[in-house]
Amino acid sequence: MARLDVTETFHGISFPGHLHTQDSLQKALEFQFEDTDILIVSYPKSGTTWMQEIVTLIFSKGDPNLSQTVPNWARAPWLEQYYSSATLETSSSSPRLITSHLTHRLLGPALQGSKAKIIYVSRNPKDVVVSFYHFHKIANFLPEAGSFAEFLNSFLEGKLHFGSWFDHVKGWTSQTATMNNLLHITYEELSLDLHGAVKRISTFLQCPLGEDVVNSCVKHCTFSNMKDNKMVNYTLIPEEIVDHSKGSFMRKGKIGDWKNMFTEEQSQYLESVLKSKMQDCTLEFVWDV
Numbered sequence: 001m002a003r004l005d006v007t008e009t010f011h012g013i014s015f016p017g018h019l020h021t022q023d024s025l026q027k028a029l030e031f032q033f034e035d036t037d038i039l040i041v042s043y044p045k046s047g048t049t050w051m052q053e054i055v056t057l058i059f060s061k062g063d064p065n066l067s068q069t070v071p072n073w074a075r076a077p078w079l080e081q082y083y084s085s086a087t088l089e090t091s092s093s094s095p096r097l098i099t100s101h102l103t104h105r106l107l108g109p110a111l112q113g114s115k116a117k118i119i120y121v122s123r124n125p126k127d128v129v130v131s132f133y134h135f136h137k138i139a140n141f142l143p144e145a146g147s148f149a150e151f152l153n154s155f156l157e158g159k160l161h162f163g164s165w166f167d168h169v170k171g172w173t174s175q176t177a178t179m180n181n182l183l184h185i186t187y188e189e190l191s192l193d194l195h196g197a198v199k200r201i202s203t204f205l206q207c208p209l210g211e212d213v214v215n216s217c218v219k220h221c222t223f224s225n226m227k228d229n230k231m232v233n234y235t236l237i238p239e240e241i242v243d244h245s246k247g248s249f250m251r252k253g254k255i256g257d258w259k260n261m262f263t264e265e266q267s268q269y270l271e272s273v274l275k276s277k278m279q280d281c282t283l284e285f286v287w288d289v
C-alpha cells in the first residue's frame with residue numbers, strides 16, 4: 001500500500017503532513033484555552049490513548065457507554081489536527097477534552113495564564129522507541145521505519161516525527177515545579193497500579209469518585225478491554241492510513257518489551273545518551289517489572 005508520508009517541518013520539528021499542515025499546527029499554537037479545558041499531552045506511544053480512555057471514564061463515572069460508542073479522536077480531539085481544532089472551537093461540551101503531542105516550547109505560550117488542567121503522560125524511552133518502531137510499520141502516514149538500529153539512531157537524534165523525546169519530556173516535566181495545573185503521570189504508574197492512578201487523576205481533575213466507580217473505570221480501560229474496543233483500537237481508521245494487516249495499534253501493552261528488540265550495546269548507548277541529555281532532570285524510569 002502506498003505510503004502517505006509527507007513531512008511537514010514546523011519550528012524545526014517534523015510532523016506527518018498528511019495529518020498536520022502548517023496551517024493546522026499554527027492554529028494549535030494560537031488556540032484559546034478555557035480554564036475548564038483538560039489537555040492530555042504526550043510524546044507518541046507513551047500511553048495517550050489509555051489516558052483519553054481513563055479521563056473519559058472518570059467523567060462518565062465509570063459508565064462505558066461513551067467510550068464504546070464514540071471514537072477517541074472525537075471524544076478527545078487532536079489540537080494540531082485541523083478538523084479537530086475547528087470542531088473544538090465550536091464545541092459546547094464542558095469540560096472540553098483535548099489531546100496534543102506538541103512540545104512545551106510550542107504550546108507553552110498558548111497556555112500562559114490559563115488554568116486548563118494538563119495531564120502529561122511519559123513512558124520509559126526504550127519502550128517508547130520500540131512501540132513507535134512497530135507503529136511506523138502499520139501507520140502509512142509515517143515514513144518507512146527502516147531497520148531498528150537506524151530507527152533508534154533517528155529517535156536518539158530527535159529526527160523522528162514529533163521531534164526529540166528528550167526535549168519533549170524535559171520541556172513538560174520541568175514545568176511541574178511551577179504549574180499546579182499540570183499533572184505528570186507515567187505509563188508505568190498506570191501499568192503497575194491502575195486503580196491508584198485513576199484515583200490520582202480523578203482527584204487532580206476535581207472529580208472525586210467512589211470506590212465502585214473507580215473499579216468500573218479500571219475494568220473498562222484494561223489492555224484487553226481496550227484492544228477489543230473499536231472506538232479506541234484504531235480499526236475504524238481506513239486501511240490506507242493504518243494497515244492493521246501488518247500489526248495492531250494495541251500491540252502488547254507491557255513494561256519492558258524493549259528487551260525483545262534492543263541489543264545490550266543499544267541499551268547501553270541509549271542510557272548514555274539519556275544520561276547526557278537529561279543531566280538536569282531528576283526523573284527516574286521503570287524499565288522492567
Ligand code: A3P
Nearest residue numbers: 045046047048049050131222223250251252253
Ligand atoms: P505498545 O506498542 O508497547 O503495545 P499511544 O496511545 O500514546 O500511541 O501509546 C500506544 C501504546 O500504549 C501501545 O504500546 C499500546 O498497546 C499501549 N496501550 C494502550 N492502551 C493500553 C492499556 N489499556 N494498557 C496497557 N497499554 C496500553
